Amino acid sequence: xxDAALWIMVVVLAVVILLLLQLLKRVLQAATSIPAKIDxxxxxxxAASKDxxxxxxxxxxxxYIQSIRASVLDYGGxxxxxxxxx
Amino acid sequence: xxxxxxxxxxLVAVIIAELAIFLIATIMQLFKINAxxxxxxxxxxxxxxxxxxxxxxxDDINANLVxxxxxxxxxxxxxxxxxxxxxxxxxxxxxxAKFLRRVGRTGKVVNVGTVYTRGVGILAGLGRGAxxxxxxxxxxxxxxxxxxxxxxxxxxxxxxxxxxxxxxxPKAPVIGKDPVHSPYEAALTPGTRTxxxxxxxIETPPPSAPPAPGSRPWER
Numbered sequence: 001x002x003d004a005a006l007w008i009m010v011v012v013l014a015v016v017i018l019l020l021l022q023l024l025k026r027v028l029q030a031a032t033s034i035p036a037k038i039d040x041x042x043x044x045x046x047a048a049s050k051d052x053x054x055x056x057x058x059x060x061x062x063x064y065i066q067s068i069r070a071s072v073l074d075y076g077g078x079x080x081x082x083x084x085x086x
Numbered sequence: 087x088x089x090x091x092x093x094x095x096x097l098v099a100v101i102i103a104e105l106a107i108f109l110i111a112t113i114m115q116l117f118k119i120n121a122x123x124x125x126x127x128x129x130x131x132x133x134x135x136x137x138x139x140x141x142x143x144x145d146d147i148n149a150n151l152v153x154x155x156x157x158x159x160x161x162x163x164x165x166x167x168x169x170x171x172x173x174x175x176x177x178x179x180x181x182x183a184k185f186l187r188r189v190g191r192t193g194k195v196v197n198v199g200t201v202y203t204r205g206v207g208i209l210a211g212l213g214r215g216a217x218x219x220x221x222x223x224x225x226x227x228x229x230x231x232x233x234x235x236x237x238x239x240x241x242x243x244x245x246x247x248x249x250x251x252x253x254x255x256p257k258a259p260v261i262g263k264d265p266v267h268s269p270y271e272a273a274l275t276p277g278t279r280t281x282x283x284x285x286x287x288i289e290t291p292p293p294s295a296p297p298a299p300g301s302r303p304w305e306r
Contacts, residue, residue, distance in 0.1 A: 006090030013097035020101060024108035031115035038122030045129035052136035058143045069150045076161045086167030 163189060172198035 162170045170189075175182025175197040182195035282288055 003088075003090065006088065006094065010090055010093045010097065013094060013101070017097060017101055017104065020104055024104065024112075028108055028111050028115070031112045031119070035115065035118040035122050038119060038126060042122060042126045042129060045126055045133060049129050049132040049136065052133060055136050055140055058140065058147075062143050062147055065147045065150045069154045072154050073157055076157050080161055080164070083165050085164055 159185065159189060168193070169198060172196045 159170075162173065166173055171182040171186045171191075171193070172195060174185040175195050179197070182197070186193065186195060280288060
């Protein structure tokens with residue numbers, strides 16, 4: 001009886017080893033795939049950060065637009081005075 | 087020791103070894119991930135910092151453009167009246183209806199550009215005295231290049247509010263209400279008025295002899 005129990009335990013342990021092997025293999029695969037993706041993200045982030053250097057030019061554009069608005073409004077005021085209404 | 091116990095001990099050792107090998111490998115990968123993320127995070131921070139002022143700047147630009155557009159549209163409505171949408175349509179096809187919706191008006195949008203060639207609409211806006219149809223659009227300019235401002239001054243010697251009301255100069259015609267029929271008569275005698283400002287027929291003067299060469303003001 002005790003012999004049978006020991007053999008069953010041997011079989012269970014063998015099955016556990018196989019299952020554990022599969023499980024740990026998948027965990028390792030998932031963990032191994034992450035650094036490559038992080039490297040790719042780092043490259044993209046560096047390029048995006050460099051591209052965004054041009055955002056500072058928007059401040060210049062903002063200034064231009066404000067000047068253009070003032071000029072157009074002045075011009076419209078002059079046209080309003082110069083042209084007869086409909 | 088029985089053989090089963092020895093096998094069990096062996097199997098447990100294998101399990102422990104398996105766990106150790108894979109967990110150490112996984113830990114190594116986690117270290118790599120940590121290093122990679124420590125590179126990525128500052129870059130993401132840079133992106134966030136650089137894009138931070140974009141929204142208020144773009145909002146400000148949009149607000150300025152909207153104010154400018156509204157001012158110009160109101161000016162156009164004030165000066166061109168019902169022809170405004172047609173003028174917008176002639177310059178930006180498809181925008182005439184949107185313009186009408188923006189200014190809260192309804193009506194048919196008549197593309198002024200398809201009814202009048204560019205420039206003719208402007209001349210028509212000057213009044214009935216404008217030489218519409220006096221010559222072909224591709225021909226020479228129907229104006230005196232030297233005294234053109236004098237001719238314009240004869241048409242409208244002063245802005246409407248300062249004009250002599252007794253002269254009864256008609257208002258500029260409406261363009262685009264009925265584009266099929268032009269408000270102007272076909273010019274049978276280009277360059278010559280057949281009716282005066284009040285619509286009365288003008289007697290045709292007898293043909294005069296052509297001026298002698300060199301007698302015109304611009305030939306002197």
